[in-house]
Amino acid sequence: MKFRFLIFIAIIIGAIFIYQYSMYKEYSNRPLPTSLHPIVAEKADALQNQAEKIGIPIIITDAFRSFDEQDAIYARGRTTDGPVVTYAKGGESYHNYGLAIDFSLLPSPESAIWDLEYDGNQNGQSDWMEVVDLAKDLGFSWGGDFTNFKDYPHLQMDLGLSIRELRKGKRPEDVIE
Incomplete structure (x- = not known):
């Protein structure tokens, strides 16, 4: 039972990580601003x-x-x-x-x-x-x-x-x- 719970938690953490990564992946290589907006x-x-x-x-x-x-x-x-x-x-x-x-x-x-x-x-x-x-x-x-x-x-x-x-x-x- 403990093992299933740990696997469940690992899956949730993995899903959160994948979501976070995919959410910002499209922006990750953008240049920084160099002046006031x-x-x-x-x-x-x-x-x-x-x-x-x-x-x-x-x-x-x-x-x-x-x-x-x-x-x-x-x-x-x-x-x-x-x-x-x-x-x-x-x-x-x-x-x-x-x-x-x-x-x-x-x-x-x-x-x-x-x-x-x-x-x-x-x-x-x-x-x-x-x-x-x-x-x-x-x-x-x-x-x-x-x-x-x-x-x-x-x-x-x-x-x-x-x-x-x-x-x-x-x-x-x-x-x-």
């Missing part, structure tokens, strides 16, 4: 324009990142000097697939700031949170809402895909079409 780029431009209209100049400080660039950022605070700024290794960030940006406030052309309480347009509200609200209205998710690691400058659009799907080769055009 056009939808994300368009929304990033819109965010900058909308923020400027309410007196909050911003700058996009980071957008697409290669796996190597991501690994270098991941090394900060671990194997290189500086504070830990990410928990995502190469391939584990939406930046690596052109689906994320980072921003900062730009109160003057030579000084980017990451002050969540700054009120440069003097309307009694945090400029940072005003930009976050604009970004959310444009369809971005905000890293400040992450539960484990708050990434306040981070905005992303998953466009219907998980990191796991992206790693296996699936791309937004497979979902959006």
Whole structure:
């Protein structure tokens, strides 16, 4: 009886593996993106324009990142000097697939700031949170809402895909079409 049960479990595990393999096989040889996805780029431009209209100049400080660039950022605070700024290794960030940006406030052309309480347009509200609200209205998710690691400058659009799907080769055009 135990032997039959073990065979049954092995068959189930095998079926799951075959299903997973066949589900992503068609995507497995697809190249990685090398730039920001056009939808994300368009929304990033819109965010900058909308923020400027309410007196909050911003700058996009980071957008697409290669796996190597991501690994270098991941090394900060671990194997290189500086504070830990990410928990995502190469391939584990939406930046690596052109689906994320980072921003900062730009109160003057030579000084980017990451002050969540700054009120440069003097309307009694945090400029940072005003930009976050604009970004959310444009369809971005905000890293400040992450539960484990708050990434306040981070905005992303998953466009219907998980990191796991992206790693296996699936791309937004497979979902959006």
